[in-house]
């Protein structure tokens with residue numbers, strides 16, 4: 391498949407959304423029409439509806455496997471409706487979260503098994519794998535403190551225990567070790583301008599190499 395598929399991963403509050411919006415703005419200023427920015431869960435009408443269902447703090451009854459399946463369903467719709475067509479049109483797709491999130495949050499955080507969650511997602515993705523993943527790393531305590539300090543609405547996942555968030559981060563660190571050719575870590579305890587600059591360098595280098 392043509393195009394370039396770049397994903398952004400990290401624990402809650404690492405700063406992915408902040409970094410990705412700054413980068414999208416820079417590409418917009420440069421009048422780049424070949425860049426598509428999207429997010430998971432969400433990015434289209436159906437996937438945003440699934441997002442609302444998953445993240446609604448009222449849905450305390452949601453079974454952990456139901457949650458994993460809903461993330462995969464949202465992903466499938468985004469791939470078919472948005473990601474694959476954009477890659478086929480030779481675009482650079484910048485996606486806030488992808489399968490690594492499910493492996494970290496559902497596999498490790500919810501403890502339903504990292505490999506089981508990865509395998510289940512293969513059905514949804516038919517093997518679609520990012521060319522590059524920027525892993526924005528932050529200790530769980532720091533990420534959660536950022537969310538508490540700045541965010542008005544804490545969603546169902548943000549509200550999980552510290553030990554849940556620590557399992558998520560540990561899984562991300564394992565994934566980064568397991569896939570060193572795909573996953574590049576950026577230290578998000580640095581000032582936000584530095585995180586943006588380092589991430590932009592990774593993206594532009596990947597764009598030059600394609």
Ligand SMILES: Nc1ncnc2c1ncn2[C@@H]1O[C@H](COP(=O)(O)OP(=O)(O)OP(=O)(O)O)[C@@H](O)[C@H]1O
Nearest residue numbers: 401402403404405406407408536540578580581582
């Ligand atoms: N490097 C940084 N240093 C200090 N604060 C930061 C940094 N990056 C982001 N923040 C702040 O932390 C908060 C969370 O950032 P952001 O929403 O971008 O995180 P996120 O990774 O997208 O989180 P989530 O996955 O939970 O949506 C925001 O208020 C943002 O301004």
Ligand SMILES: Cc1cn([C@H]2C[C@H](O)[C@@H](COP(=O)(O)O)O2)c(=O)[nH]c1=O
Nearest residue numbers: 402430431461487488491492495547548
């Ligand atoms: C894709 C995906 C996401 N999650 C979690 C991670 C976050 O807590 C929320 C998404 O919210 P964000 O503020 O847009 O990052 O959902 C998950 O548990 N599993 C996934 O596959």
